[in-house]
Amino acid sequence: MPEPTPVLPEVLSQIRALQRTQRPLIICDVDEVILQFISHLETYLQARDLVFVKYEYRLTGNIAGSNGGPVLSADDVRRHLRDFFDEACHMQEMVPGADAALRGLARDWEIVLLTNLPGGHNKPLRETLLAGMGIPYPVLANSGPKGGAVAALAAGRPGPFVFIDDSPTNHSSVHASLPSATQIQFVADARFRRSLRQEAHIDLVTGDWQETAAFIGGILNR
Ligand SMILES: [Mg+2]
Structure with a gap:
């Protein structure tokens, strides 16, 4: 299991600029989750x-x-x-159902998009593309494993926390830094999804936004 990684200073400053609330939090990747990659x-x-x-x-x-x-x-x-x-990146298509699922979840959850864009490369383009699809949530540009950024996003909040990402590396990193997070491995491409071996810290493997929304909805009803 990897060691917890620190949050990068340039990511921490983006996190500090967000409005702080005590709502439950979904931290969601972009490529292969919200946008086809x-x-x-x-x-x-x-x-x-x-x-x-x-x-x-x-x-x-x-x-x-x-x-x-x-x-x-x-x-x-x-x-x-x-x-x-x-x-x-200006013409990536949406994974079907992502907009509606996130809109429904946003009634009860705060949503932050955490995407790996080294140097913040193409971040404004990406925000414009997503907002035009009806996905207007804050975009944070990270680089490297995401555990440090996810732990910093969770700090001072009561939870629950949900982390959605396709990458096994990012999921291992989040498990090391914020083991209480519910971890959803979302891979839009069925061929790549089928090749995954589900690790013990993954709560759901899916490529379907309706299933994802229903699963997350169940967390607050427990
Ligand atoms: Mg991704």
Whole structure:
């Protein structure tokens, strides 16, 4: 199990700028949860004769030339991801039902979107895109594992806390930093979701916003 990680100063200042309330809190990722990510990345890769090697939950070591070409280096994967976001982030499509589910949950819960955008890259574009979809919640730009940011968001609040993210790394990090959080592993792409092995700290694996909303609704009715 990883050690708890500290919150980055630039993330803490974004958290301090939020309005503080005592409402229960949902901390929700964006890519592959609210916005389609893998399907758009696959289209980007296909246009460059690249493919996923396996529908397995990692990018580094998992992208290669489509005709048996070599596996891309970590640097090449990073470069492609940056180019992909520059090219696609203004037109990423919503995962079906995300807007309605979050709107319903927002009656009882405070919602904060925590997305990994190193250096806050493309944050205003992303906020505009989400708000235009009827998803007007605050966007916090993080980089690296999310546990520190999630613990800082929870500090001084009574809970309950729900963390929604696709990434196994982020879920391990949150389990280390805020073990009381309810952890939902949401992966929109069915192929990648099926390849996951559910870890003990994950309360629900899903790719369905109706199921997610019903599950979270049940937390306050316990
Ligand atoms: Mg994600």
